[in-house]
Amino acid sequence: MEVKLENLSKVFPGTKGRPSTTAVDHMNLTIPDGQLVGLLGPSGCGKSTTLYMISGLHKPTEGKIFFGDQDVTNVPPEKRGIGLVFQNYALYPHLTVKQNIMFPLENIRPKMSKPEMVAIANEMAKLVDIDRYMDRKPKELSGGQQQRVAIARALAKKPQVLLLDEPLSNLDARLRLQTREEIKRIQRETGITTIFVTHDQEEAMSISDFIVVMKFGEIQQIGKPQDVYDEPANLFVAKFLGSPAINVFDGLIKNNRLYLNDKLVSNAGFVGKGELDLGSEDTYRVFTEKGFKGNYNDYLRIVYHFDEQNQNEETEKDKSSKDKKNDEPKIEKVYDKGEAITDREFQNIILERMELEGQKLQKLEVEEGLEKLREDNGLNRIVKIAVRPECFEIDEKGKIPVDIKNIEHIGRDVSIVGNISNQDNHVRILIPSELRSQLTTDQLYFSAKKYYVFETSGKRLK
Ligand SMILES: Nc1ncnc2c1ncn2[C@@H]1O[C@H](COP(=O)(O)OP(=O)(O)O)[C@@H](O)[C@H]1O
Numbered sequence: 001m002e003v004k005l006e007n008l009s010k011v012f013p014g015t016k017g018r019p020s021t022t023a024v025d026h027m028n029l030t031i032p033d034g035q036l037v038g039l040l041g042p043s044g045c046g047k048s049t050t051l052y053m054i055s056g057l058h059k060p061t062e063g064k065i066f067f068g069d070q071d072v073t074n075v076p077p078e079k080r081g082i083g084l085v086f087q088n089y090a091l092y093p094h095l096t097v098k099q100n101i102m103f104p105l106e107n108i109r110p111k112m113s114k115p116e117m118v119a120i121a122n123e124m125a126k127l128v129d130i131d132r133y134m135d136r137k138p139k140e141l142s143g144g145q146q147q148r149v150a151i152a153r154a155l156a157k158k159p160q161v162l163l164l165d166e167p168l169s170n171l172d173a174r175l176r177l178q179t180r181e182e183i184k185r186i187q188r189e190t191g192i193t194t195i196f197v198t199h200d201q202e203e204a205m206s207i208s209d210f211i212v213v214m215k216f217g218e219i220q221q222i223g224k225p226q227d228v229y230d231e232p233a234n235l236f237v238a239k240f241l242g243s244p245a246i247n248v249f250d251g252l253i254k255n256n257r258l259y260l261n262d263k264l265v266s267n268a269g270f271v272g273k274g275e276l277d278l279g280s281e282d283t284y285r286v287f288t289e290k291g292f293k294g295n296y297n298d299y300l301r302i303v304y305h306f307d308e309q310n311q312n313e314e315t316e317k318d319k320s321s322k323d324k325k326n327d328e329p330k331i332e333k334v335y336d337k338g339e340a341i342t343d344r345e346f347q348n349i350i351l352e353r354m355e356l357e358g359q360k361l362q363k364l365e366v367e368e369g370l371e372k373l374r375e376d377n378g379l380n381r382i383v384k385i386a387v388r389p390e391c392f393e394i395d396e397k398g399k400i401p402v403d404i405k406n407i408e409h410i411g412r413d414v415s416i417v418g419n420i421s422n423q424d425n426h427v428r429i430l431i432p433s434e435l436r437s438q439l440t441t442d443q444l445y446f447s448a449k450k451y452y453v454f455e456t457s458g459k460r461l462k
């Protein structure tokens, strides 16, 4: 059964003067039939609230929920055909495993016969591999076994959608791993559309066909686990996925290039075409401060002139100003308006123009003006460079100098903890243990096989 959330919101009203909480904020999501989707995010981001709205236990403040073509937004929970499993197994302690699994079948109308119910209980118990313990009480079972009973009970009514809210959180590490595999297997065998809520990124990554990463009630990214890991949409997602966590350092974008600690990391242009508007008032203002005395329209005329020459037409205004002035700037190259030009071209234009105005400007001053323009327009700025621990390579020509503080073995890898020179944050690097012998000094240079660049706001740039 396909599940579709349309513009779904839940606002909990504030009580006793406390502000209201927007737990889910205009969520749009389609979960294809038969898939297992992991709803992932930190505590309080709205995962449970989303699940309870899908189940019908919470009424949305806004938006709609569809199961297939049917709008179920106002359908009561018991009529939605869902199975729910919570973190605390919530089994009836005085009932046996069999009675627990059969319990939801008791109030089905028309009433089922006892043998029918027992048959279903046996089938479900087999499915979750608990059929040996049918006559035990919950307290005689391990946590993992209890959770399997809870899943069998949720499946007894053959739901169209299975909803699991942190079902593994109360299990110890080994059982958590085992039960996780079980859930995956059961989901595959039954083909039931399943929504699995967890705050544990590794759990979500390993079990899900695709994951939905949430923060503050909003979806950050949807995708296959590996794709989201490899191409995080923003800094939050990059940091939330992966253990050990991704390393983040400060970088600088200057003159369209990326620097780390004054070392050029990438020449790649970080500014799109035509983002610095030569005809803008800003440009005019900056160069006026530098000593340019012509008036604004004169300045603009040059910029427009490029354009008009290109289009072989001139406005009345240009014609009249041409008549007035014979010393029209000689422009060798014709630019399209909005075309990206190099620093040098820009400098030459400015210098030429200044000279025509009788102003002798130094190249350095033009560079400074350009620099200021970039800063004013947010084109030179601090950014975040992020590298996953496994993406470093020892490289004597590398751009990342690391002061090594500690080296330890983690499984087949060597983990290096240190600092990047001039930066506060720790960095953790994983390299294959064969390379251990290369770690001979306290400072080593690394390069990154892959890195991401984010605005300080978290928006991904590269
Ligand atoms: N019944 C409720 N009344 C008021 N606020 C609630 C209620 N349930 C959840 N919230 C708030 O909504 C936000 C999302 O909660 P929840 O969906 O439980 O998050 P998660 O399951 O991701 O940890 C939190 O800020 C939480 O405090």
Ligand SMILES: [Mg+2]
Pocket: 047, 048, 049
């Ligand atoms: Mg929750």
